[in-house]
Amino acid sequence: MELTISRAEILALLPAAILFFTGLMQLFLDLGKSSANTRSEKTHLAMIGVTGILLALASLFIQGVEPSSGALYAGAMTDDLFGRMGAGVIIITALFCSLMAGGYLASSGNNRAEFHSLICFSGGAMVLLCQATNLISIFVAIETLSLAVYVLAGYFKNHQASSEGAFKYFVLGAFSSGFLLLGMAFVYGASGGSISLADIAASATHDDTLFAVGTFLMVIGFGFKVGAVPFHSWVPDVYQGAPVLSVGWMAVAVKSASFFALFRFVLFTGGGQILAQILAAIAVVTMLLGNLAALNQLSLKRMLAYSGIAHTGYLLIPLVLAVSGSGAIAGASIPFYLISYAVTTLAAFGVIVAISVATDRDDVQDLNGLARTRPLLALGFTVALLSLAGVPLTSGFIGKLMIFSDAIEGGFLHLALIGIVASLISIYYYLRPVVAMWFKEPSTSFDLIPASWGVQFTVAVCAIATVALGLFPDWLVNLSKLSVHAILG
């Protein structure tokens, strides 16, 4: 095999490479300094992080985006539109997380470079995951990002809940990697020894039990990462225990990257009708259980954990369609929904960061009267919650419209019906914080919630993006369609 690297290959690797490099730089610069360092030095660190992330973002646009690109690095990765959309989501999420990290970490007294650099490391791995096109690179990327995220979950090492959550996440995550690897082995065997997705798609037949079981095991592996029922049990505990910012990062970036990779795999290979039926059942249970369990959560983080499970359920609907061979129908909804979910969830987590900095808690009642003390934060949070609930004029509505419409078109009317019932249930708990913010009077214990510049910026930009995508989604829908159709060929 020749060892020459083409320009396209370098460019494809550039965003991830910049992120890794940024992470390293931050680590070295903070070497030997105590966490009690002056604020300005830490700001310095955050600045480097933001600059690096912006560079990574810019590197996505150095070369004009082609809907599809040839195999790079001997088929290990690609640089197509689908992958770049995934990379874009992750890098932008990393940007907002870094912007919020400074103020958040300073207030928690744990202001070290690790947090920044772990975001960059896991972000780089996620970008690779979105671009990976063979089993090995998928596995390596997913393990790299997992290691970094385990640490992020347990970042507050003196907090019992944080450590406990991280441990739980680690054990179950390692377990799920086992499933993933076993599934990959089966698929490898069933396809006559090929690791590249294109080769697998060419040689695998859906009637082959080995292949179907392998695909199912891989889906289980990913199912842990995205929190699909019944592999969701870690989600609420980890979300509640881990630092808010890590949770935001997990909820948005880990889930997006996993879904991008899973969709790419399924779009390539399909899976057959039996697998589609099993996945449909998982989707139904995930949507219903996620929403029902969220109903009586009083902690915002736990509520968003279950709501995240519910959204995984909605996202499984296009997955079912793709597995059953109607990927062309489900195409556009996948990247669109993930992007919409990312901006919406970031806006929500921005507010929760502000709340937990101010009160060290995250109960719904801590939001009481926020509309009086911080009207703009309250407005941003309201937009986010309404978008998560799928209320019109928000991007969440367009996303659900696409998913349910696709489900009907693909012949899964019952999935659309259950999805709608599930979103109906969700309205109840999404409204609870809205009620607290707008209808209740502020408690006397604190007058004003301080919100760092980063938090305000994040909430404002993400809330505006949520509404803008709800009003003018056309370009993104077309882009999503284009990206998926390019994969399907």
Add this chain to the structure above:
Amino acid sequence: MIPEFDSFNLPILSLIVLTPALVALVLCLVDRNNRALIRQLALMGSFLTLLFSLLMVANFDSNLGTMQLEEQHSWIESLGISYHLGVDGISILLVLLTCFTMPFVFLSTWAAIGDRVKEFHIALLLLQTGMVGAFVSLDLILFYLYYEAMLIPMYLIIGIWGGKERIYAALKFFIFTMVGSLLMFLGILYLYNHAGTFDLPVLMERLRTTHPLGSDQQLWLFLAFTLSFAIKVPLFPLHTWLPDAHVQAPTAGSVVLAGVLLKMGTYGLLRFAIPLFPEAAFDLQSMMAWLAIIGIVFGACMALVQNDIKKLIAYSSVSHLGFVVLACFIPNLEALTGAILQMVNHGLSTGMLFLMIGIIYERRHTRELADYGGICKVVPIFTIFFLLAVLSSIGLPGLNGFVGEFLLLYGVFSSVPLWGCLATTGVLLGALYMLNMVKKFLFGPLVHEENHHIEDLNTRELIYLIPFVVMMVWLGLYPAPFIKMVQPTLTLYVEMLQN
């Protein structure tokens, strides 16, 4: 005559829909302590909208029964959604009613709302955009957007500025309405998948010709749409949210709720549920009619035993809108004309009743009938206006209620005499509970000391009540121009249903 401005090609409907939203945007920039400016701006905005709606009437050709003043632009092409507005005989009076009511609603809040004035006005303006938008949308998704967009401001209005139990009432209102609209949303998506368009005229054409629905599909889709509208109306037995919402809502909220929002349900039946799925509507005609009749009688009986005036009027709305629903399912010209006129009449008379209850509540802070009695001597002008509204609501000849009620009952009777007879009992009961309420409220001995010194109507209140009275008398004595606007459309509509 008002000159024709159509040569300028003004997008009149868009102006009517978007002006309130634009004013709301402007209000966002105004200092929250400058209440006078906020109030004046909102009032001017709503008067401007009223002006535009008169312009719409001037450009509306009453001889045509088709969609007029249409505007169509591509919007979300990739999902087949377009910005398509239009107005015809079914919607024009409702648009007019909305634009007519809003300025006076704003005027009525000047004394009642003192807390978070800015937010209140923004919510009301956005509500107006939602209501008018829903009446003139000809794209199913666009309609759904406006239909839902009304929900949030109304939810906030009840939840923030409402009474003691406001949070419960607001949540109940939101969840009831959302249940219906999400099922309708599923129906809309199903229709899109079936016929490939969200555009209402195109969709109707395709359902009739190239993409007919099977009878099972019709039935389920009809139920999905009708459930949503029946909750909005509200049709018995889905009415339980209404008394709570009305009692807890501030005056302005009640007026808009009763005056306009409830009509969204009956309008939806006439515009979407029945013409899109005529066979299913025909199959379920008697079920819907019986529910409506039960609603008429039940609402009236409940109104008879209420002690809270607002709750009484709320139940009377259940009864009155039962008539309208009944008539919607009778495909003849008289019944349908009566239905549309009754929607307008109910908006005027109930709107005015709620305004006046708000006025007396501001002075006495109670709505219990037992706390009043004999106040006709203290507040004579108030009494005259209140009696006018009550008589209009009962359907006294010479006032607006009579014309609509007569046409409606005549239409129902000529089609199914039994239903006509049963519905007529609602009219009798209506007179009973209304006059009973007037007796306890205004007449009799003046027993309570506090009631000796109630201030009578002031100028501002007169200003916003007189237009209602003018419209009541106009519609009662000379309804011809209004009927003329409605009937060409309904003639075509009835023809279409009979095929």
